[in-house]
Amino acid sequence: MKAYRKVDFPAAKVRRFLEPGPIVLVSSAWRGETNIMTMGWHMVMEFEPSLIGCYIWDQNHSHEMIRRSKECVINIPTLDMASVVVGIGNSTGAEIDKFAKFKLTAVRGTKVSAPLIKECYANFECKVVDASLVKRYSLFVLQVVKAHVAVSPRYPRSIHYRGDGVFMVSGRHINLRSRFRPEYL
Numbered sequence: 001m002k003a004y005r006k007v008d009f010p011a012a013k014v015r016r017f018l019e020p021g022p023i024v025l026v027s028s029a030w031r032g033e034t035n036i037m038t039m040g041w042h043m044v045m046e047f048e049p050s051l052i053g054c055y056i057w058d059q060n061h062s063h064e065m066i067r068r069s070k071e072c073v074i075n076i077p078t079l080d081m082a083s084v085v086v087g088i089g090n091s092t093g094a095e096i097d098k099f100a101k102f103k104l105t106a107v108r109g110t111k112v113s114a115p116l117i118k119e120c121y122a123n124f125e126c127k128v129v130d131a132s133l134v135k136r137y138s139l140f141v142l143q144v145v146k147a148h149v150a151v152s153p154r155y156p157r158s159i160h161y162r163g164d165g166v167f168m169v170s171g172r173h174i175n176l177r178s179r180f181r182p183e184y185l
């Protein structure tokens, strides 16, 4: 292992090192309207039930739609959708219909009224199970109530935001499964 030489770094920018979970698209529905937003700030909070914490800024149109409907879908886009992902993140559903503008197909979910995005590799139907941190931190705790995942490829080319307009593309894998405690797999 390497001994790195380090310099001071602005605390407000450490997110660039922590962010790179996959960028996701969050779709929602409320009173006949549908919407999509791009989201990088999410974290897994529990295995079972499957909980995911999501930061959804209160200035986003999606915030109000999800707060009111208490449902959404987390969709996983792949590399071929990168420019759509940025376009969705740079526009608001308060002004445009993003499904129409970005030529995406809305598919009916089974457990929530928010639509799934057909062009995405995976779709996780979610319900808001804890909204107690929404007012203070815009943090929604979601439970995945139904998941739909493409059968192939096993490891899609997901994109991971590194800040400053740069994405990392998932690539090489190493398998250390045999070293793991089974309950952590």
Ligand SMILES: Cc1cc2nc3c(=O)[nH]c(=O)nc-3n(C[C@H](O)[C@H](O)[C@H](O)COP(=O)(O)O)c2cc1C
Binding pocket: 023, 035, 036, 037, 038, 039, 040, 041, 042, 055, 056, 057, 059, 060, 061, 062, 063, 085, 086, 088, 089, 090, 091, 092, 093, 094, 161
């Ligand atoms: C790469 C990227 C990552 C983003 N991550 C988040 C995020 O984690 N949380 C958030 O609230 N907004 C995030 N945004 C901003 C929203 O996607 C953006 O404000 C969007 O226009 C909101 O759409 P809406 O008003 O239709 O809800 C991100 C945007 C981009 C381009």
